[in-house]
Amino acid sequence: MTRITTDTVEQVADLSKLILSDEELAGFQEQLDKIIGYFEVLNSLDTTGVEPLAHPLDLRNVFRQDTVEDSAPREDALANAPDKTDEAYKVPVVIESS
Amino acid sequence: MQYETVIGLETHAQFHTRSKMFCGCKTDFGAPPNTQTCPVCQGLPGTLPVVNRTAVELGLRAALALRCHIAPVTQFDRKNYFYPDLPKNYQVSQNYHNLGVDGRLEIEVDGQTRKVGIWNVHLEEDAGKLEHPEDTGANYTAIDLNRAGTPLLEIVSAPDMRSADEANAYMNELAAILRHLGISDCKMQEGSLRFEAGISVRAVGGEEFGNRVEVKNLNSMSAVVKAIEHERHRQVAVLESGGTVPSQTMLWDVQREVTEPMRSKEEAKDYRYFPEPDLVPIEISPEWLDQVREQMSELPAVRRKRFIAELDLPPYDAGVIVEQKPIADYFEQTVEQGVEPKTAANWMMGEVMRVLNERQCEIDDLPVSPPMLAELIGLVTDDRISNSVGKTVFSEMCSSGKKAGEIVEEKGLAQISDSGELEAVVKQVLADHPDAVADLESGKQQAKGFLIGQIMRATRGKANPKLAGELIDRLTGD
Amino acid sequence: MPELIELSAGDLHRKLMAGDVTARQIVERYLDRIEQIDGRVGAFNTVTAEAALDKAADIDDRLDKGEAVGPLAGVPIALKDNLCTRGVPTTCSSRILEHFVPPYDATVVERLQRADAVLIGKTNLDEFAMGSTTEASAFATTANPWDLSRVPGGSSGGSAAAVAAGLAPLALGSDTGGSIRQPAAFCGVTGLKPTYGRVSRYGLIAYASSLDQIGTFSRDPRDAALLLEVIAGHDPRDSTSAQEPVPDYSAELEKDVAGVKVGLPREYLAEGIAPDVEAAVRAAADTCRGLGAEVIDISLPHTEYAVATYYIIGTAEASSNLARFDGIHYGRRAAGKMDVDELYSRSRSEGLGDEVKRRIMLGTFALSAGYYDAYYLKALKVRRLIKKDFDDALAGVDCILAPVAPTVAYKQGEMIDDPLALYLADIYTSATNLAGLPAIAFNAGTGEGGLPVGVQLMGRPFEESGLLRLAHAFREATDHHLARPNLTED
């Protein structure tokens, strides 16, 4: 059985961009360990040869035509931005990476 | 020890579509920031993507041109990572069922043909742009989402290239294909064609690949070539001094022409790809593929061969003309008007490209149609105007949009081929230059060239030089 | 004239068209009742009184001029606060979206506007629709109108409580693993979760994209039919919305139910079900027999795997869907000077609640390198088996009768410290979402403490008509729907 350690929880929190206090970390570790432990009920099922089902509907080939529609006014786009200039969203200086 | 360089390239090409991948926003380059966005490409909560059919079909053209196996069912996956230019903090891309896999591209280097494997061809959406304000005191980065959601084609090559020359040939051939098939306009300066290179070195004949260095921020083909050369020297130097080259991601510094390790912390990347649940799978039927094939124009390689074999063009000329589809199309349409192919090719590579360069424009922007060019070439080959007048007339056509005949007529540029009319001019020139006449009569043939030049000058280029020569001969009693 | 708040949506509309009442009178009556009652119930996050009165005035004006009005003209409707409304805050009951005002309307909102329904407010929910008590709202706890010390269920607890308390005749919710049906059962109202793809999800702030479906709350199946007719149908903005034609549900409702085959799944009546709930299900089966239906024992063998499968797939999708809440382009941003990476983490940690964090981490885990195959991919395979259970069963019966939740509504705070126990209570509802099937929950009697007990009918894809018809016949044959919570106006 997969044991969920505090290391695992820290890694997962990091990928999820969440900061956990020590107390939260301990609490989540216990809960996630219990819940993920419960998920292992699925291991008792033999699913050899079973095709994964990602979507309940068997829809295929849904497209739009390559036609231009009106874009939103810039004021609307920026209306909800927590920090902005007249024409763009603002964030703390980003050092170019990927 | 002898080393060889091992190179694989990832190419991102923006599709030449009117609208974005998943919404109806325009994809025009250079619009004011954040004016080509909508709730969908802003990644607002509650919004959903709908696939642009044209982008899929253009992707299929690329996959077919690169001889890929086409997936019978393809689907989009989400690539999860946080970055400020990515409003949803996931990129809709493909991972598990790529549009095309296991293809190849043939390139020619030093007269040798090489096959470069294509691992896969897939569809994705572009990210927005981060702008660092020019004001050095500015303590922020601005985000422009105009580019976010632009349809992208990613082409991942196998590490099959062994030199910067091969990489260069690969990039050029790929760009020619993408342009020819109307897939992408491949304007590097607008970022519609971008590369990342995986570069390693190993001892010649080695089995194992060396540690791979990934170089990003390569925004021109020459940057790729320089980065490969730079990395080759750097990595060989490390190995020669007994060190090992670490696998890492580097950025190309355009100004200093060096690679630099990425400054940000190198997190272990875990993209957590999973099927995009907001989109449904795409089934590619043989019928659909046939339709796409029918819409595909001839590939550049095929066209080059045809120009060489059927039109008797020298391979060099065929290469230059086929590089850009509009040029090749224009050339063919000119030839269809009855112009001798090599003559048409000379005009394309000479005057036409000179004007395009001078004006920094596309051939479709010129007011001169192929029949108009054919008419002009006809006037020259029929000796109605001289070659040099032809060049002047072409420039005039490009400015005014008038036909060659009209311009020749209006400006009286027709060649003087009437011996009676020209004889008077020749006589005058001979009378004005007795020294030259004496030289000629004493056997100095250079003097004849001088006299013809004077005749041309007197007629403002309109004299038929052959006739003028004959008249000099006759009148000097030679 | 009977009390306006006692009338069904259909009757309200008819009275308006007959000139017996104005839209303004209807809306004012409901706004007044919200004013009187909602302090105790806490169903609403936002009441859009001004816009509702404007809309009512517009409808009255058009009626005066003899102009046409839509099929829901004058009918107030409450919307779960995860449905985007242009110009009206849409918070998902989360701090991170506390001040978010969408610049666009969800497709269902557009359709309601076109039908001339009157939007009266946005209702409370478990943050981002993650929960089954509405206690996971960042703003307020909603009370069960039948017993104010109990939960209304969730996550659409605000919508269910609003209809039960007579604060709106109609409401919309969303159902990802039971989030319409369970609160409908706890609050004694009718909750319809349509087939996946029946109603456009465009503008529904996603929890789990392959499971989410917008559905209705009403006092009876007839009003559910009326509302579904308005909101159902293909939407070119939602690639997962179905092309199926929309039937005339109201007309279909009246057809006879004699001879209908109803399956009773033995796994749903096994260990873990409270006696009052089991009794209600068995009594409902008897009522169906009385109506001429044939009740058949059936098996859905993979039922015990539904909860684990649902939570793996649901949280995996959620971990990605909720990544966009980062304080950059909209929503709450952490204060202070910091780099972008810290800005993400601090904004999210301050803006999201514990249950949401828990599910984001569960989903991130299930998709992460080394665990993808064992958890996410495995769950997708079991999802196929669960869907096949239903396909097989529904080849032999027309619909399936089942409990909605193992118990009646519980006390507030009772389940708050045991997330797994709360997850396990989704046992009877989550499989329906995995299979994408339609289901309707409705009041089928009274259980412990005089609280309503709901049952549900599940059916084949796009056969909402059959479910509505049987639920309607059930209502005509019983008087459970007459019971009302005891809420006196001040």
Ligand SMILES: [Zn+2]
């Ligand atoms: Zn857009």
